[in-house]
Amino acid sequence: MSAPTPLLMLGLPKGSLEESTKTLFAKAGWKITTSSRSYRPSIDDSELDGRFVRAQEVSRYVEHGFFDCGLTGYDWVQENESDVVEVCDLIYSRASTLKSRWVLCVPEASDVQKPEDLAGKRVATELMGTVKRYFAERGIDAKVEFSWGATEVKVPDLVDAIVDITETGSSLRANNLRIVDTLLETNTKLIANKASWANPAKRKKIETIAMLLQGALQADNKVGLKMNLERSRVDAVQAILPAMRGLTVAPLTVADWCAVETVIPESDARELIPKLIELGAEGIVEYPLNKIVH
Ligand SMILES: Nc1ncnc2c1ncn2[C@@H]1O[C@H](COP(=O)(O)OP(=O)(O)OP(=O)(O)O)[C@@H](O)[C@H]1O
Numbered sequence: 186m187s188a189p190t191p192l193l194m195l196g197l198p199k200g201s202l203e204e205s206t207k208t209l210f211a212k213a214g215w216k217i218t219t220s221s222r223s224y225r226p227s228i229d230d231s232e233l234d235g236r237f238v239r240a241q242e243v244s245r246y247v248e249h250g251f252f253d254c255g256l257t258g259y260d261w262v263q264e265n266e267s268d269v270v271e272v273c274d275l276i277y278s279r280a281s282t283l284k285s286r287w288v289l290c291v292p293e294a295s296d297v298q299k300p301e302d303l304a305g306k307r308v309a310t311e312l313m314g315t316v317k318r319y320f321a322e323r324g325i326d327a328k329v330e331f332s333w334g335a336t337e338v339k340v341p342d343l344v345d346a347i348v349d350i351t352e353t354g355s356s357l358r359a360n361n362l363r364i365v366d367t368l369l370e371t372n373t374k375l376i377a378n379k380a381s382w383a384n385p386a387k388r389k390k391i392e393t394i395a396m397l398l399q400g401a402l403q404a405d406n407k408v409g410l411k412m413n414l415e416r417s418r419v420d421a422v423q424a425i426l427p428a429m430r431g432l433t434v435a436p437l438t439v440a441d442w443c444a445v446e447t448v449i450p451e452s453d454a455r456e457l458i459p460k461l462i463e464l465g466a467e468g469i470v471e472y473p474l475n476k477i478v479h
């Protein structure tokens with residue numbers, strides 16, 4: 186018997202976002218495995234098939250219909266002017282769960298202080314369309330040239346300025362670059378083909394994927410915390426514990442005692458736990474979370 190035809194074909198980003206995407210899917214409940222040099226992953230869900238392609242190209246093939254949905258940066262959706270459904274934001278990058286920025290940069294020592302100072306000068310970038318539009322909208326006649334990467338190395342010898350992506354900022358610091366302006370904020374998005382989105386079965390599955398990926402991101406850097414407490418102490422504990430929608434307080438079989446449960450940023454745990462002990466909490470358990478679904 187032949188394998189059932191998968192319901193959805195997923196476009197997955199090869200490159201910067203590849204590892205963080207696989208990790209996110211794992212937390213959301215899907216194991217994506219690839220053998221080396223293979224762009225055809227196996228996914229442990231018979232309804233899903235996928236391919237890894239460059240992030241720059243995902244939106245093009247989602248629009249075309251080869252992919253029902255895909256993950257890529259907003260920057261490339263915008264650059265390709267792809268006509269797709271933007272299902273949800275998934276704010277993670279290569280190294281962090283922050284947005285990234287495309288910035289116009291010059292060497293620290295450059296005379297350039299504002300974009301207008303680049304009239305008649307050369308600017309290198311991977312994001313040609315967006316950068317050309319940026320200068321055209323401002324009536325600045327800068328010469329924009331395509332860069333295949335390693336763009337930082339080109340100033341000041343080959344070009345006067347660059348437009349490149351910055352996430353943690355370490356590449357800008359390492360190359361003594363100064364930001365003149367921010368052109369675009371970007372983050373990863375789940376996008377869908379319009380016809381697939383109009384198909385109820387496909388849309389339902391895409392929405393399930395969106396919900397669980399967002400849930401996995403929500404749980405990032407958060408932990409669950411539970412403890413036992415005398416009822417009379419609940420108000421004092423509540424005052425120091427952040428909670429998504431009030432604390433969960435459940436009675437214990439021991440009279441006047443209760444179990445309290447909440448979710449906190451992992452980095453707060455080391456400050457909070459000693460305070461909770463001082464307030465009379467007992468049997469504190471901190472546990473990792475996979476997903477938080479609202
Ligand atoms: N630090 C980062 N550097 C580059 N791209 C990043 C970073 N963080 C997130 N991204 C996102 O990843 C996508 C870029 O991935 P893409 O595969 O096009 O290039 P790349 O991974 O930089 O490849 P290469 O290593 O060949 O330059 C973009 O959508 C971009 O917004």
Ligand SMILES: O=P(O)(O)OC[C@H]1O[C@H](OP(=O)(O)OP(=O)(O)O)[C@H](O)[C@@H]1O
Binds near residue numbers: 280
């Ligand atoms: O702010 P940071 O965290 O330092 O990230 C930004 C760096 O990452 C990207 O480079 P990439 O690894 O894609 O190499 P490339 O320049 O060859 O594209 C980008 O072009 C910057 O160099």
Ligand SMILES: [Mg+2]
Binds near residue numbers: 334
């Ligand atoms: Mg790159």
